[in-house]
Amino acid sequence: MLPPDRRTRKRLATRQGISDAATRLFIERGFDNVTVDEIAEAADVGRMTVFNHFPRKEDMFFDRDEEGRETLRNALRYRDASVAPIEALRLLARRAASEDPLYIHFSSETQGFVETIEKSPALIARARGIRDELAQVVMVALAESVGQEVTDPDAQLAANLLLATWTVAFVRAHRTYRESRDPGKAKSVFLALIERGSSGLEAAMAGTPYAQATIQKTAAPNRVPKKREKNSR
């Protein structure tokens, strides 16, 4: 998985250097008070090199969003067959809160990130964009997971309800941490909102395939037949 290529290695090193310098400056002085020229200077590269790696200034701050996409896709793709798609997402959120990955870690360190976002209109806007991009990923993954059209309206609704829930949970948990400096309290706020939102999502998707496991958990008299028809539509 490591890049064997020297060219690739150097490119990634340059990219990382820019991102590191930029992020440090952003947290120190605020996103809107740092110019691209200063970033280029701090990273010791030319200004055009910066835009070469990051089309927008905001991308230097949010440079790990692809991981989030992968996590979401995998949660749906490799879920246990006895778990309904939306249930898999609920479990993912619970796991995320327990295992403390980068995104949902409550500490003074991550607090800097969150505060930097909240202080900058541009970063807030980009965060909204990423939220919607994640919803898009969830929509596609949901539809795929039950063999629906990738633009199924129910999948889109489910994905957006989910991301709305997660966003609120994330924001409120971080606010709780900021006000109490108690990671446990923040975590419980996070989980409480996740549970509320998840039960709402489950109710919204009642009757759709997204709420049903591929293999029924409870011993049912007859199995639900596969829904793959050749010449439907």
Place this chain on the structure above:
Amino acid sequence: MLPPDRRTRKRLATRQGISDAATRLFIERGFDNVTVDEIAEAADVGRMTVFNHFPRKEDMFFDRDEEGRETLRNALRYRDASVAPIEALRLLARRAASEDPLYIHFSSETQGFVETIEKSPALIARARGIRDELAQVVMVALAESVGQEVTDPDAQLAANLLLATWTVAFVRAHRTYRESRDPGKAKSVFLALIERGSSGLEAAMAGTPYAQATIQKTAAPNRVPKKREKNSR
């Protein structure tokens, strides 16, 4: 209600002239292919006058968002006491689809607006921002309507679930209209998604004051429908 002041009248006229010229140009040529200088030229005002009335270019396109806020606030503030807050919002959506106000009208005219938005990253971003601002309004109005703190996490969750639902319903309905040119079909897609999302929201808020009417509708096990109910369905 009409402004008796000549100064005010002139200011609003100037503003409207700019907004009209800008919107026309945006729809004709696309938001990103129109410069502020061109708008100023078309509206026959100085460039600084444009920024005087509209801090951002996007505001010339979305210049009616305050009405949406008012509608939301009023729906919660002046609802019947026998209707739970989130129920009032469901009714508002239904009414909006029936009464065809500006926002949810499916026609070739509104289609131009929607397409202009969808073709411009800047307008999409601003639409996201407005969505979140509306969610903020709903959150505050919800909390007020039950006498909670205006930052109640449940209210925030409810508001964001609601706006997620409405956004998806709006977007999907317009897509349906675009593909079928059938306003009735678009409307039914809209309503179906609203119902799905609303029942999800109701489930999520079960047990909170947002799902309960101020005055209980039923004291007895049987429902006692009001006789002079105007809003039948």
Place this chain on the structure above:
DNA sequence: CACCAATTATGTACTAAGTATATAAATCTG
């Protein structure tokens, strides 16, 4: 009416993000 204060329109100058394009430098491949 004449004068003053406040508001609105506008001009000039500037900052900074992002784009277009060309070129140089590093790296890979045969």
Place this chain on the structure above:
DNA sequence: CAGATTTATATACTTAGTACATAATTGGTG
């Protein structure tokens, strides 16, 4: 090593948005 490709960089440009100053208009007051 030579040629092709990718990456870094320089220069020049466009455009949104801001800061600040000034002019024009309007409302109010003696």
